[in-house]
Amino acid sequence: MRSHQSLNLQPVLSTEGMRNLDAASKEFLAKKTTSEPSEEDVIQSGYTLMQEAGLALFKFIQNKIVEIPARHHVKTVVIFIGGGNNGGDGLVLAKHLLQAGIHSPVFSLAPKSKFKNEAKLALDDFLQAGGIFVSSASLTKNESFAIRFLREDIQLIVDCMLGNGAKGELRPDFAETVRIINESGTPVIAADAPTGYDSSMHICNNICIHASDTMLFGFPRLDAYVKEGGPAFGKAVVAKLNYPSEVVQQFDEKNYLVTEDYIPQLLPKRNEWGDKRRQGTAFIIAGSKDMPGAAALCTEAALRSGAGLVTLATTEAIAPIIQAKLSEPVFCSLDDFGKDTVHRGTLRQENISTLLDRAKHASAIAIGPGLSTNFGTVEAVLALLPQFKVPTVIDADALNAIAMIDDAEPRCGMVFHDEKATIQAVTEYLHNLQAPAILTPHVREFARLFGALPNSSMAIPSRLREIATSTNKVILLKGAPTYIAAPDGNVYIIPVANSGMAKGGSGDVLSGIIVALLAQGLATPEAAVLGALLHQKAGRITREELGAFSMLPSDIIKNLHKAF
Known part of the structure; x- marks a missing residue:
């Protein structure tokens, strides 16, 4: 077989391999700016990759919105986030949607105080741009957080709650949110992994988002294409990010995705004279x-x-x-x-x-x-x-x-x-x-x-x-x-x-x-x-x-x- 480099094949990584690649890439990129990077330098490098991920998600959703007719004349994309880096991806997306004139309220299952590092930078940028941020903690006890979004005239839901770092069964508030999203009948785009899919055990837990599409950041992951994850991931779309090739080579697991392309x-080659x-x-x-x-x-x-x-x-x-x-x-x-x-x-x-x-x-x-x-x-x-x-x-x-x-x-x-x-x-x-x-x-x-x-x-x-x-x-x-x-x-x-x-x-x-x-x-x-x-x-x-x-x-x- 010709080399995967000459064919430009995409390596398929495990969840653990992807996490390790992400961490090593942040360190590598930080060292390109200074020989002894501080924690802040590494966080900034991580935020650069997060911005790439959010932008890729925005471009995909822009095209998706065109395919889905608005119920009225207002374009609305509702983004559900958690307090980790998957939530940060959602906040970068929300900022781009806001700047494109698309109504994009963010509903967070974590209070602002829970956002750290890259996710905190994304939250600050989103709020500075005038974004609407509603956390479960800000709602009254008599109002279900998960059903508040149903008041919106929405075309699309984006799941940025947990990503591929989720383990074990969902917390009750996450499980309730997932249930109502699934029952809404609204198309869902998941970022990295649908909420409820346990990427460490490779199973859907007691309840799981059923996405129409899932955007995988960086490289394909096998979970999205097999019987365990395929029904939840829906159609997998891979967004290439600028991970350093020197680092990628270290985490190549010798599994490659091949498609009709x-x-x-x-x-x-045909021999026309033979x-x-x-x-x-x-x-x-x-x-x-x-x-x-x-x-x-x-x-x-x-x-x-x-x-x-x-x-x-x-x-x-x-x-x-x-x-x-x-x-x-x-x-x-x-x-x-x-x-x-x-x-x-x-x-x-x-x-x-x-x-x-x-x-x-x-x-x-x-x-x-x-x-x-x-x-x-x-x-x-x-x-x-x-x-x-x-x-x-x-x-x-x-x-x-x-x-x-x-x-x-x-x-x-x-x-x-x-x-x-x-x-x-x-x-x-x-x-x-x-x-x-x-x-x-x-x-x-x-x-x-x-x-x-x-x-x-x-x-x-x-x-x-x-x-x-x-x-x-x-x-x-x-x-x-x-x-x-x-x-x-x-x-x-x-x-x-x-x-x-x-x-x-x-x-x-x-x-x-x-x-x-x-x-x-x-x-x-x-x-x-x-x-x-x-x-x-x-x-x-x-x-x-x-x-x-x-x-x-x-x-x-x-x-x-x-x-x-």
Whole structure:
């Protein structure tokens, strides 16, 4: 994979890493002005970063207001703050809104006396500009602080109460405020993290703001893109701040966010003067009597992804079915060796010599979609893989075959007879393969190979990194989000959830895309990342056209041309 610096990828930081980066950056910036900075110098450096954060939030909200029609003719943005630095971000925002002529009252759950350091500087500037500041302490006992804002004619609420520093359950006054904000139905923008989300435990507590958008300051954080935090964070927007590159490098956790924007940078260059073989030859081993569709989907996706020549190796029992659907691929029809009803229509050991002979001219191979897991197929897959030398996509039943490597009898269950021994055998087998390879498991296939994933999404990148380095293979874990772990220790995260793609056959399409990219000369990490991006972009377009309920994997293939 090209360096993250050359691609300008955004590092994904943990909450702790972001806090440490913030503190170190303040010290670093203060030392640029004086060799022995005082506490006031560090606070001033922190306030500079806070002003950048507040300005970024203001620009985002300016655009957001345009999208939300005012109930009357008054533009009002209500900002809820706490007494910490997240509240300071909100005060900087409020000052900018005020100066732009947007009514922006600030409701604080902390009295003025609680504001310290950078937050105190922000409060002073806001008050000096003539801002409206109402704290819970200034309201009468008979009036609920949280419902006072409902008197306002508001378009938007901004949550700057706690940010990513919150721990444990909310205080009663915060919990009541969150409840009423959620029930108001007004769009909410959260700053750094929605109130109620515990960034240390990575869970939503008893009650949590459900933001339409959350602005993350500086760098992406995994919480915003995973099942634990995603529903509360809404759409994550990253605001780049001027953190010193010298400091950022110290806190790089080797996790990187990749989005559709990177597709043009990763695409292989076409050889305008080359023949079909110079555009890449892909060899696909897929399909069985019960799953011919998997082979068809994988093959058609490869054809739609730039490979000059695609050959499908499948049994003679199903080859005519796929030939009736697809005109473009070359077929390698595998002999069924008699009329054995148990094994007819599936890959067998007797097919190995034919496959190796036909695969000699391939520039990339994909194996697994729809192969089945009968004993003969498992033996054939395990014997074939060590003999491949060109980049290979290992998917579906090829992964299941590897998971059976130390079993006396075939099985495809989730529980191992000896999980530790199986994981060790699988790891050694994969490490010893000659070919550079990409494994594309979903969660259950992953568990069969390497044991269950960690319960916390925060621990998944580290686990995948460990496996990719120990096997020397690229691991692409399908799901929401999608993770790609490379042998060099880098983990790439594609922050997309699309339930319309959670259907049988979507993974076969992905394998076809990736093998075509490998055939065109991309290295395994690039092919895995680009393939997943193209897959999700085509899936997004398909969902927009057909909806999550009705879209099919074959529809994703039809939209692949719009993804390139």
